[in-house]
Structures are given as structure tokens and as C-alpha cells.
Amino acid sequence: MKNLKIGKKLGISFVILVMIAVFVNFYTLSSLKKAGQLSHDLFKGPYEVTKQSMAVRSYVNSIGNNISNAVYVEHFAADNKVVILDAFENVEKSMKIISDANITDKSLIDTLDTSVSELREQFKSIYAIIESGGYKDAQDKANEHHSKLVQVYNKCAKDALNLYQDAEVKGIEFDKKVESTVKIVLYIAIGMGIASIVAALIICIYITKKLKDPIEEIEMSANKMAEGDFDININYESKDELGSLSNSMRQMSKKTKEIVNDTVRILGEVASGNFDVTPEAEYIGVFKDVEESVIKITNDLSETMSQINVASEEVGATSDQVSSGSQMLAQGATEQASAIQELSATILEISDKIKDTAGNAKEANALSMNVGNELEEGNEQMKQMVKAMEEISFTSNEIGRIIKTI
Incomplete structure (x- = not known):
């Protein structure tokens, strides 16, 4: 049952409920049919026998009364004979119905048949006397207390009463039997109805519980997953x-x-x-996009960091070159400054020497002037040389000043 599909479970439960309902209804219908048959049997059996027994008693009484009227009232004799014959005929019909019902003791029927036959013989005997004109003899015979007619009639009436009482008793018993059967059927039908309802409730509760427990477990797990907790534990296992x-x-x-x-x-x-x-x-389904995104991010970051590392290495190499160039530039600047200082010192020295030379030239000029006019041309050249020397001295001073500024 556990490994069946839910549809099959519900289908089996529905079939069981339908079978229970069909069985209850079938039993109820069969019981109603049985009760109907019993009612029919009651009507055709004890009820009909009782009715015919009452008719027999009535016909017997009618025969007795009409015989008495025929004996004592002369003009009633002919009409009463017809009534009496009809009564005997009806008694025979009623006795046949009672016999065919087959619920009355055959001995009672046979006894009543014998009594009716004897009463018929007495009727024929009395009417033979009346029809022969012997009303007085007929009356005397009828008036005898212990006459054969009275005895036969009393016995016939008693036998009809016994038959009626027997039919009444059996009718009451049969009625009680029908009532008891109907009650039993009613109780059984009520019991089966209650049992079917209880069975239906049990099946519904069972199915509901079998469906409710796993549904609640699945719902709890789904709520945990909705809250981000994927550590779930579903114990329900089945093939449904x-x-x-x-x-x-x-x-x-x-x-x-x-x-x-x-x-x-x-x-x-x-x-x-x-x-x-x-x-x-x-990574499956929609998580494939997550996988692709993660791979793309890691690849992009890896490539970016590689580029950063390469750039860092290049910057480091460039920095080393810049540092080396700076050191070389600083060293060259130092050497240049030292050379400039040496050049400045040399120029100053040259300037001093030129000044000394200029002084010597002036002294030579003075000496030349003393020499005379021959040396005027040489003197003129000497002046030019002195002027040139002065310009060189001025230029050397400017260079020295510039070098110091540098």
C-alpha cells in the first residue's frame, strides 16, 4: 500500500467504500425483499387462513340459522334452502383455500370436513321431511335437545371455532415472526450502516494521515529551504x-x-x-550561469592580476633604470661641477696671469715709450693686445661668475 501511487491508494479506498456501500445496500434491499415476502406470506398465509376460518364459522352459523328458520317458518324453507346450499359451497371453497395454504393442521381440516359433511347430511334429512310436508315432525326433530342435528351442528361450530383459533394463533405467531425478522433486519442494516460509516471514517483518517504526515514534512523542509537553510531531513520514502x-x-x-x-x-x-x-x-540547470559567471570572474581577475604583475615588473625595471640614471646624473653633475670648479680656477689663474701679463705689458709699454718713436708701431700693437687682454679678463670674470652661480 505504501509504494502505490496516491491515485491508486485513493482508487482502492474508493472501491472499498463502494463495495461496503454496495454490500450494505444489497443486504438492505434483500432484507426489504424478505420482509416484503414475509408480509406477502402473512397476507396469503395466516391472514387469509384466519379470514377463511372466520368465513367458515360465519357460514356454519348461517347454515344453522337458516335450517332453524326453514323448520319454524314454512314460507322461508325454499329461499333458505338456496342460502344454505350456497353456504355449504362457500364452506367448501374456504376449506380448500385453508388446505392449500398448508399452514393449518391437517387433522383440524379433516375434522371440520367430517363435521360439515355430517351437517350436510342432517340438512338433507331435515329438508326431506319439510319438503314431504312434515313440518311438525321436522320441528319435533329440531327441538330435541340431544337431537342428531343439534349435536352435529354444535360439533361443526366447535370444529370451525377450533380452526379459527388455530389460524388466529398461527397468524399472531407469524406476525411476531415477521416483526422480529423486520427488527433484526433493521438492526443489522443500522449496524452495517454504522459499520460502513466507521470503516469509511477509518479509511479516510488513514489515508489523510498517510498523506498529511509527509506533506507536513515536505512543507517544513520547503520553508527551511526558502529561508536559505538547505540542511533538510525528509524521512518519508515511498514510490508514490x-x-x-x-x-x-x-x-x-x-x-x-x-x-x-x-x-x-x-x-x-x-x-x-x-x-x-x-x-x-x-552545476546544473540555472546554476550553469553561476558557474560560467564564477569562471569568467576568476579568469578576468587572474588576467587583470597578471597584467598588474607585468606592469609592476615593468615599473620596477623602469624605477631601477630611473634610479641608476639618477645616480649617474648625480655623479655626472658632481663631476661636471668639479670640472667647472677646476675650469673656473684655471680661468681665474689665467686671468691672474693675464693681469700679470697686462702689468708687464704696461711696464713694457712704458719702457717702449722710453725707447722712442721706433717703437710707436709696436706700441700701437701692444695697446691693441692690452685691450684684447682686458676683454679676455672681463670675459673670464663673467664666466667665473656664471660658473659660481651654476
Whole structure:
């Protein structure tokens, strides 16, 4: 039952309920049919026998009364004979119906038949006397207390009464039997109806419980997953729809948890600076997009960091070159400053020497002037040379000043 589909479970439950209902209805209908048959039997049997027994008593009384009227009232004799004959005929019919009903003791029927036959003989005997004109003899015979007619009539009336009482007793017994049977059928029908209702309730409660427990478990797990907790535990296992749903939710929770944990691992590695990381879990369905995004992010970050590392190396190399160039420039500047200082000292020295030369020239000029006019041309050249020397001295001073400024 556990491994059946829900539709089959409900179908089996429905079939069971239908079978119970059909059985109850069938039993109820058969019981009603039986009660109807008993009612029919009651009508055709004890009721009819009782009615015919009453008719026999009535016919016997009618025969007795009409015989008496025929004896004592002369003009009634002919009419009463017809009535008496009809009464005997009706008694025979009623006795046949009672006999065919087959519920009355045959001895009572036979006894009454004998009494009726004897009464018929007495009727014929009395009417033979009357029809022969012997009314007085007929009256005397009828008036005898212990006459044969009176005895036969009394016995016939008693036998008819016994038959009626027997039919009445059996009718009452049969009626009680019918009433008892109807009550039993009613009680059994009520009991079976209650039992069917109880069975239906038990089946409904059983089916409801079998469906309610796993549904509540699945609902609780679904709520936990909706809140982000994929650590669920569904114990229900079956081959029905709920079992398939439970198994699917367990697999979904397991797969989602694996993907989330793998994503967290990748992000942790990326956060620690390891960009050479790949997914280990199997990303399925919509999670394929997550996998592609994670791979793209790690690849982009790895490529970016590689470029950064290359740029850093290039910047480092350039920095080394700049540092080396700066050192060389500083050294060259130092050497240039030293050379300029030496050049400045040399120029100053030259300037001093030129000044000394100029002084010597002046002294030579003075000496030349003393020599005379021959030396005027040489003197003129000497002046030019002195002027040139002065310009050189001025220029050397300017150069020295510039070098000092530098």
C-alpha cells in the first residue's frame, strides 16, 4: 500500500467504500425483499387462513340459522334452502383455500370436513321431511335437545371455532415472526450502516494521515529551504508521488548545498589571492550561469592580476633604470661641477696671469715709450693686445661668475 501511487491508494479506498456501500445496500434491499415476502406470506398465509376460518364459522352459523328458520317458518324453507346450499359451497371453497395454504393442521381440516359433511347430511334429512310436508315432525326433530342435528351442528361450530383459533394463533405467531425478522433486519442494516460509516471514517483518517504526515514534512523542509537553510531531513520514502517529491527535494537540497559550498570555496580562494581555482561541483540547470559567471570572474581577475604583475615588473625595471640614471646624473653633475670648479680656477689663474701679463705689458709699454718713436708701431700693437687682454679678463670674470652661480 505504501509504494502505490496516491491515485491508486485513493482508487482502492474508493472501491472499498463502494463495495461496503454496495454490500450494505444489497443486504438492505434483500432484507426489504424478505420482509416484503414475509408480509406477502402473512397476507396469503395466516391472514387469509384466519379470514377463511372466520368465513367458515360465519357460514356454519348461517347454515344453522337458516335450517332453524326453514323448520319454524314454512314460507322461508325454499329461499333458505338456496342460502344454505350456497353456504355449504362457500364452506367448501374456504376449506380448500385453508388446505392449500398448508399452514393449518391437517387433522383440524379433516375434522371440520367430517363435521360439515355430517351437517350436510342432517340438512338433507331435515329438508326431506319439510319438503314431504312434515313440518311438525321436522320441528319435533329440531327441538330435541340431544337431537342428531343439534349435536352435529354444535360439533361443526366447535370444529370451525377450533380452526379459527388455530389460524388466529398461527397468524399472531407469524406476525411476531415477521416483526422480529423486520427488527433484526433493521438492526443489522443500522449496524452495517454504522459499520460502513466507521470503516469509511477509518479509511479516510488513514489515508489523510498517510498523506498529511509527509506533506507536513515536505512543507517544513520547503520553508527551511526558502529561508536559505538547505540542511533538510525528509524521512518519508515511498514510490508514490509524495515519495518522488521527497526524493527530488532531497536531491535538490544536496545539489544546491554542494553548489553553494563550492561557490563559497571559490570566493574564499579568490579573496585570499588565489585566482587559479576552478569549480569542483557539478552545476546544473540555472546554476550553469553561476558557474560560467564564477569562471569568467576568476579568469578576468587572474588576467587583470597578471597584467598588474607585468606592469609592476615593468615599473620596477623602469624605477631601477630611473634610479641608476639618477645616480649617474648625480655623479655626472658632481663631476661636471668639479670640472667647472677646476675650469673656473684655471680661468681665474689665467686671468691672474693675464693681469700679470697686462702689468708687464704696461711696464713694457712704458719702457717702449722710453725707447722712442721706433717703437710707436709696436706700441700701437701692444695697446691693441692690452685691450684684447682686458676683454679676455672681463670675459673670464663673467664666466667665473656664471660658473659660481651654476
